[in-house]
Amino acid sequence: MPPESIRADVDADATGSDPSRRLHAGTVSGRPGSRTSGGMHLRWARITKTVEIRESSAGLLRGSIAGGTEAAAAAAAAARGPSPPSPGTTPDKKDDDVVIVGDVEGGGGVVAPGTAGPANRTKTILDGVSGSARPGEVLALMGPSGSGKTSVLDVLSGRSSHDGSGTITLDSEVVTDRLMKKMKKRVAYVKQDDIFFGHLTVRDQLTYTALLRLPSDWQRTRKVAEVDRTIRRLRLGKCADTTINMISGGEKKRVNIGSELLTDPAIILLDEPTSGLDSTSAVALMRILYDLARDEGKTIITSIHQPSSAVFFAFDRLMLLADGHVVYFGTPRGSLEHVKGLGLECPEGYNAADHHMDLLVVDGAIDDDYEEDDDDDDDDGGKRALRRRTTGGGTTTKRKLIDSWDAEAFAGRIEDEDVAERAKCDASPGDDGGGGGGMLRRGLSRRQSVVFSEKSFNTTWWTQYTVLVHRSMKNSRSAIFTMLNFVKAGAIGFMCGLLWFQMPYTESTVFDRSSYYFFTMTFWVFDAMFTAYMTFPLERAIIFKERSSGAYHLSAYFMAKTTSEAPARLTLPSIYMLISYWMGGLNNNFGIFLASTLCSLLSVLAGESIGLFLGAAVLDMEKGMVVMTVASLGLMVVGGFFVRTLPSWMVWLGYISPFKYSYNSSVQLVFDRPVPCDGSKLLSSCQGGAVGSASVAEVLDFLGVQYSAGLNAALLFVMFVVIRVMAFFALKRKKADERM
Ligand SMILES: Nc1ncnc2c1ncn2[C@@H]1O[C@H](COP(=O)(O)OP(=O)(O)OP(=O)(O)O)[C@@H](O)[C@H]1O
Incomplete structure (x- = not known):
């Protein structure tokens, strides 16, 4: 789908009669007089991120099959072994990277994915990624494992840097490194893993977070009231006084989100919040996110693996990723039109999200197996579905999708939007503190000064x-x-x-x-x-x-x-x-x-x-x-x-x-x-038998005790x-x- 049609698609979809809209129908406790601030418009254009591939002590190179040549992927997949996390450490997907075998320096190993040759130790994990997320909307990032979803979220949240060639803007203000540092407080990032002190109750967890992160000029009672409201908002009432070790996975996810929501962020980024949840819990969680977007105007970006149909069509926008490239950005419905236009129509009754994943997941090792199995009479539907991913001429559907998305035009469009919005802002007197005249030209913008004026910490060291x-x-x-x-x-x-x-x-x-x-x-x-x-x-x-x-x-x-x-x-x-x-x-x-x-x-x-x-x-x-x-x-x-x-x-x-x-x-x-000596003749002063005694100094000397x-x-x-x-x-x- 050409990028120009994105907004039209969003608008059309918003008025559509999609049954998935039932997800939006959920209610959340009203927030009359609440302190909630709305979201912010986040745009990013041409974001590229390259990482150094670390060499392991055994002389093996850690990398990933994503983005690599099929041969590299096949060999890397073959070399993939179980890699259990170290006991007690948080599982880190960076540590689960595939081990690329061989003497890379010598050029005899497998090509590091996404790189030019065996001797190259860098890997491009995001390649010119552009997109935008608006207040009041939920943007979903979808793509196979390793496609770059978490990397996009890491960069947007300021937890990780990009190569510097692209731009990120917040309400049309360019986010500099300094602003990004400050921005972190307005951006909540809910990571994939639920990390808490397991011995604390849900209420404890939220209360401590509130006491630490809410402004120090708030009374304790106000902070506690905010905790109660968050518990109601996230429907955690039933488990509020249960220790976190004992609550369910879905409840943990909600506690994680609640901890971030307490600070009233403008933008909420979530890394696979529904992973490990059954479909009902996943739908319930997504409903909470939609409520936050609709009722409170938050900007929500979430990565998601394979959502159900209802969840998929309820997204306001969808960004499909493959090997660090955007392959589609627009409405979920528009994504089906886009792939249909490329001759990759979703079969009737087939889950649209599954269809996209089928098109994007390519594992060289599996595909080779199927090539060899071609004459196998016992072929089944599963294999056929997988083979469906390969189009004529040996070009994978993934490659086709990457090539057919005009990333350059899309980035240009995002940048134009920014320029237009900034111009609008400049032209409106008083909006930026008076007089217009170009926020950026004047150095620190109104938005920036608001953010910069915030203290690094909301509470004192002693608190x-x-x-x-x-x-x-x-x-x-x-x-x-x-x-x-x-x-x-x-x-x-x-x-x-x-x-x-x-x-x-x-x-x-x-x-x-x-x-x-x-x-x-x-x-x-x-x-x-x-x-x-x-x-x-x-x-x-x-x-x-x-x-x-x-x-x-x-x-x-x-x-x-x-x-x-x-x-x-x-x-x-x-x-x-x-x-x-x-x-x-x-x-x-x-x-x-x-x-x-x-x-x-x-x-x-x-x-x-x-x-x-x-x-x-x-x-x-x-x-x-x-x-x-x-x-x-x-x-x-x-x-x-x-x-x-x-x-x-x-x-x-x-x-x-x-x-x-x-x-x-x-x-x-x-x-x-x-x-006193007792006849055991251990000490020199006691050699005469059970008479007399040994001095303290002699005993200490005998035992080698100093000072x-x-x-x-x-x-x-x-x-x-x-x-x-x-x-x-x-x-x-x-x-x-x-x-x-
Ligand atoms: N610091 C790093 N060093 C090496 N490779 C990295 C690093 N960070 C990310 N990668 C690689 O970049 C690719 C994208 O990773 P990312 O975590 O963004 O994928 P993802 O789409 O979120 O995957 P998943 O769905 O499995 O969480 C992966 O191949 C990963 O191995």
């Missing part, structure tokens, strides 16, 4: 910190204060108590006393290191998502995390100490119990810092676990328990071992008086602080990489 502490405590309370963890601390404490039960304070138990502390600090420091390690890799998706929408400062999050988890993290070792210390009869002085418990807790905090640092530095769980294991065992080995004299080049490692300081300080404390208890505790504290600061900077450095 962010307190809200995040509250949220984190609530979440970690549920995650750490579990019955299982209490049983673990209690049972291990009791077991140790039995093992070291009521040791007499004599020469023969010198080793047993010190080994109690060796075990205690090994166990709890390891525990702290490994559990803290998980923190950032598990929460990274949430942090980056929330940060990319300007919810809070990273420092507020980090400080909140540090302070809120400490009580939970320290309670369990305290329970252990309370049970095992008194059962074991380590030292009946209560002050020494308190001091040695404090030293153990300091070592837990130092261990936690190491875990946080490694978790921030190595967000990939698989690699991180290896680094953690090596680091923790290494630090323990160099603590001086196994090898008294370390090789000179390793001595420095001993100074960064929390195990060493924790052990030293506690052992210093517990041997607070001379140790005073105070100095050891102080060094633990320094480790705890310094490594924690390092963890913050490691996380800060990661931020840019991970946001994409």
